[in-house]
Amino acid sequence: MIGQTDSIERRSGVSLWRQIADKILQAIASGDFAENAALPPEMALAERYGVNRHTVRSAIAALVQEGVLRAEQGRGTFVLSRKRLSYPIGARTRFSTGLQAQTSERHIVLLASSVEPASQRVAEGLGLARGAAVIRLETRGEADGRPVSRAASWFDANRFAGIDAAMAETGSITASLARFGIDDYLRQSTVLSARHADAADLADLDLQPGAIVLVTVAVNVTPDGQPIQFSESRFPAERVELKLSAL
Amino acid sequence: MIGQTDSIERRSGVSLWRQIADKILQAIASGDFAENAALPPEMALAERYGVNRHTVRSAIAALVQEGVLRAEQGRGTFVLSRKRLSYPIGARTRFSTGLQAQTSERHIVLLASSVEPASQRVAEGLGLARGAAVIRLETRGEADGRPVSRAASWFDANRFAGIDAAMAETGSITASLARFGIDDYLRQSTVLSARHADAADLADLDLQPGAIVLVTVAVNVTPDGQPIQFSESRFPAERVELKLSAL
DNA sequence: TAAATTTGTCTATTGATATAGACAACTATA
DNA sequence: TATAGTTGTCTATATCAATAGACAAATTTA
Numbered sequence: 001m002i003g004q005t006d007s008i009e010r011r012s013g014v015s016l017w018r019q020i021a022d023k024i025l026q027a028i029a030s031g032d033f034a035e036n037a038a039l040p041p042e043m044a045l046a047e048r049y050g051v052n053r054h055t056v057r058s059a060i061a062a063l064v065q066e067g068v069l070r071a072e073q074g075r076g077t078f079v080l081s082r083k084r085l086s087y088p089i090g091a092r093t094r095f096s097t098g099l100q101a102q103t104s105e106r107h108i109v110l111l112a113s114s115v116e117p118a119s120q121r122v123a124e125g126l127g128l129a130r131g132a133a134v135i136r137l138e139t140r141g142e143a144d145g146r147p148v149s150r151a152a153s154w155f156d157a158n159r160f161a162g163i164d165a166a167m168a169e170t171g172s173i174t175a176s177l178a179r180f181g182i183d184d185y186l187r188q189s190t191v192l193s194a195r196h197a198d199a200a201d202l203a204d205l206d207l208q209p210g211a212i213v214l215v216t217v218a219v220n221v222t223p224d225g226q227p228i229q230f231s232e233s234r235f236p237a238e239r240v241e242l243k244l245s246a247l
Numbered sequence: 248m249i250g251q252t253d254s255i256e257r258r259s260g261v262s263l264w265r266q267i268a269d270k271i272l273q274a275i276a277s278g279d280f281a282e283n284a285a286l287p288p289e290m291a292l293a294e295r296y297g298v299n300r301h302t303v304r305s306a307i308a309a310l311v312q313e314g315v316l317r318a319e320q321g322r323g324t325f326v327l328s329r330k331r332l333s334y335p336i337g338a339r340t341r342f343s344t345g346l347q348a349q350t351s352e353r354h355i356v357l358l359a360s361s362v363e364p365a366s367q368r369v370a371e372g373l374g375l376a377r378g379a380a381v382i383r384l385e386t387r388g389e390a391d392g393r394p395v396s397r398a399a400s401w402f403d404a405n406r407f408a409g410i411d412a413a414m415a416e417t418g419s420i421t422a423s424l425a426r427f428g429i430d431d432y433l434r435q436s437t438v439l440s441a442r443h444a445d446a447a448d449l450a451d452l453d454l455q456p457g458a459i460v461l462v463t464v465a466v467n468v469t470p471d472g473q474p475i476q477f478s479e480s481r482f483p484a485e486r487v488e489l490k491l492s493a494l
Numbered sequence: 495t496a497a498a499t500t501t502g503t504c505t506a507t508t509g510a511t512a513t514a515g516a517c518a519a520c521t522a523t524a
Numbered sequence: 525t526a527t528a529g530t531t532g533t534c535t536a537t538a539t540c541a542a543t544a545g546a547c548a549a550a551t552t553t554a
Contacts, residue, residue, distance in 0.1 A: 009446060011510075012456025013268070013309070015541060018260025022443050041500060052543045057501085062260070073501045074550030086438065089491065190491035191333065194441035194459050194484040196269050199256065209259025212441050212459055237441040244336065244437035244491060258540080262511060288530060299513045304531085320531045321520030495554100502549070511540065519532070524525100 008049055016051055017058035018210050023049070024063060025238045029084035038076040039069065066208050085148055086243045087235065089190060089216070106143040108171055113137050113164035115157050122154045125219045125230035133157035137167055140204065148240050150204040151233035160228075177228065185228060188221040194237065205236045212237040255296055263298050264305035265457045270296070271310060272485050276331040285323040286316065313455050332395055333490045334482065336437060336463070353390040355418055360384050360411035362404050369401045372466045372477035380404035384414055387451065395487050397451040398480035407475075424475065432475060435468040441484065452483045459484040 008019045027033055039045070042060070046053040060077055063069040071077045114136050123130040134154045141149035153173070155163055159180070166176035177185065197211040205213070213234045220229040235242070255266045274280055286292070289307070293300040307324055310316040318324045361383050370377040381401045388396035400420070402410055406427065413423035424432065444458040452460070460481045467476040482489070 009449065009456035010542095013262040013265025013511095014443065014457045015260040015262070015510095017541080019443065021260070026442055043500085054544085055542055058541080060501095071501065072551085074499080074552075076500065076551090084440070192439065192461070192489040192491060193331070194461050195273055196261070196266065196459070202256065209256035210261040212443070214439070214441050242439040244439060260541090262540095264511080290530085301514085302512060305511085307531095318531065319521085321522080321529080323521095323530065497552100497554075499552075500550080502547100504545105504547085506544085508543075509541080511538100513538075514536080515534105517532100517534085519530100521530075522528090524527075 008051070014210070015058075016049075016055050017062065020045070020049055020051070020056060020059035021062045022210075024059065025068065028068065028079055028081065029238060029241075031083050033079045035079055035081075037079050039079065041076065062208060084238070085143060085240050087148070087240050088243045090187065090244065105145070106141070106148075108173070109140045109142065110164070110168050110171070111138040111140055113167070118154065121217075122230050125217075126154065126156055126227045128156060135160060135163055137164060139167075139173075146239060147205045147236070149233050149235050150201070151231050153229055153231040155229055173229070182222060182228060184223055185220045186223060188219045188225075188227070190216050190218040192216050192242070197236075201234055201236075205234065207236055207238075214240065214242060216242075255298070261457070263296075263302050264309065267292070267296055267298070267303060267306035268309045269457075271306065272315065275315065275326055275328065276485060278330055280326045282326055282328075284326050286326065288323065309455060331485070332390060332487050334395070334487050335490045337434065337491065352392070353388070353395075355420070356387045356389065357411070357414050357418070358385040358387055360414070365401070369477050372464075373401065373403055373474045375403060382407060382410055384411060386414075386420075393486060394452045394483070396480055396482050397448070398478050400476055400478040402476055420476070429469060429475060431470055432467045433470060435466045435472075435474070437463050437465045439463050439489070444483075448481055448483075452481065454483055454485075461487065461489060463489075 008016055008023075010016065012019075024039070033039065039060075040048070042053050042056050045056045049056070060069060060071060064071055068079070068081045069077050070080050115133055116136055117131040118126065118128050118134045120130055122128075122134060123132060126134065128134070135157045137153045137155075139151050139153065140147055141151070160177075163176050163180065166179050167173065170176055193215045194212055195215065197205070197207050197209070197213045201207060201213050202209060202211070205211075207213075214237050216231075216233045216235075218231050218233070219227055220231075221227050255263055255270075257263070259266075271286070280286065286307075287295070289300050289303050292303045296303070307316060307318060311318055315326070315328045316324050317327050362380055363383055364378040365373065365375050365381045367377055369375075369381060370379060373381065375381070382404045384400045384402075386398050386400065387394055388398070407424075410423050410427065413426050414420065417423055440462050441459055442462065444452070444454050444456070444460045448454060448460050449456060449458070452458075454460075461484050463478075463480045463482075465478050465480070466474055467478075468474050
């Protein structure tokens with residue numbers, strides 16, 4: 001169970017080249033190939049997966065298109081991108097903490113903000129009445145120039161009026177909350193699932209069709225248990241793994 | 248970001264019928280359709296997703312094959328399976344705890360066990376020398392007759408000699424560890440990722456090709472921090488979500 | 495320089511995927 | 525009973541996915 005199985009599935013609704021591209025991505029992400037290392041020759045990969053060389057070429061073409069590989073005629077095919085980023089999740093989850101050792105640059109971009117009535121699940125998460133005014137922040141996390149997360153966060157509009165401006169200015173949820181007197185907050189709950197990327201994910205996270213996204217739905221609370229933030233985040237599974245840390 | 252996007256991707260390496268099947272699965276899992284509820288007519292779905300009716304029929308045929316839907320000529324297509332199972336993960340993660348409210352029946356089956364030399368990562372996880380003897384237990388978790396997890400667990404063979412027999416007898420990791428004087432243990436770390444199911448996953452978890460699995464790699468320790476169990480678990484994303492609980 | 499290795503391009507063929515239209519079979523309802 | 529609405533089956537066609545083979549182009553190695 002340690003290594004990945006090399007077999008692939010025919011007549012599955014997922015084309016062989018896409019499956020092989022997934023395998024290669026996974027091998028890179030799990031460190032089987034170092035950065036700049038040469039991939040095995042196309043013929044070797046074809047034999048290994050039991051498919052035609054042209055099928056392997058389709059897989060490689062997709063990854064070249066994605067910027068993961070670089071093919072050079074006569075030399076070989078080389079790995080460009082690095083290992084999967086390990087994203088810490090725990091009681092004190094914050095975006096930049098814990099990513100410092102792995103990346104040279106990371107930040108959050110505020111894409112949009114709006115005030116809206118709370119939907120059923122947002123209201124439940126924040127302990128508000130359904131339809132109460134909430135502020136929604138749409139953000140994207142980037143590390144080394146690559147999108148690594150895409151999130152929507154909701155806050156009580158009465159209590160946190162102006163948090164959108166604070167976020168735009170500071171580029172940090174933690175710093176923005178500090179302006180409202182929140183010096184500390186905890187992750188109360190996180191529900192995790194996975195699915196195929198939809199059109200929005202493809203655009204937001206710069207993914208290729210067929211990619212997988214991890215989805216978390218979380219509630220942050222003050223140390224005394226008062227809900228302050230409800231959020232849904234999406235992570236590209238090929239670039240990110242979630243490391244669940246104890247408190 | 249709340250509701251799923253209805254658009255699908257062409258030329259993605261994932262066939263349209265598979266993408267639509269995924270969407271329907273997700274809608275069911277997230278509670279958009281109640282159990283026994285009727286799906287919209289094929290023509291309505293075809294229009295909604297911008298594809299031919301026959302393409303929708305392929306998606307439905309796959310889900311009927313999977314046992315998720317039941318089609319009745321002249322009446323409609325109906326939902327058979329229930330919502331996604333919410334699987335708790337936290338410092339005191341155990342299989343049955345927390346699933347009691349959601350399922351009427353659940354248990355762990357021991358599929359195989361063996362003694363082997365520790366691989367690099369198993370040795371690291373357990374704090375042993377590489378190549379030290381470890382016991383591996385292959386297990387499957389089932390709830391209401393459906394596979395919901397598939398795991399490999401490793402234990403120090405010296406300290407836990409005979410845990411395979413204990414597991415076979417008790418059907419519980421917790422109970423088996425208790426025989427070795429472990430009254431309490433904690434989840435030290437969990438690393439989470441997602442990928443497409445490979446051939447082994449399909450067989451082990453009774454999935455259809457193209458399905459997604461959540462993968463966790465975890466270490467359990469005694470209250471004083473001594474590693475006792477290293478495990479890799481796989482969960483079918485269409486049937487399970489992970490609920491990360493605070494300590 | 496010559497040979498071996500590797501990626502790039504072309505043609506051809508087969509099977510799976512998707513679209514299109516027509517009509518049959520069955521169910522519920524007016 | 526007649527009609528509308530739904531799933532089931534059939535034929536036909538076009539495009540994508542995969543296989544097969546041959547050879548060109550570029551690079552490395554002997």
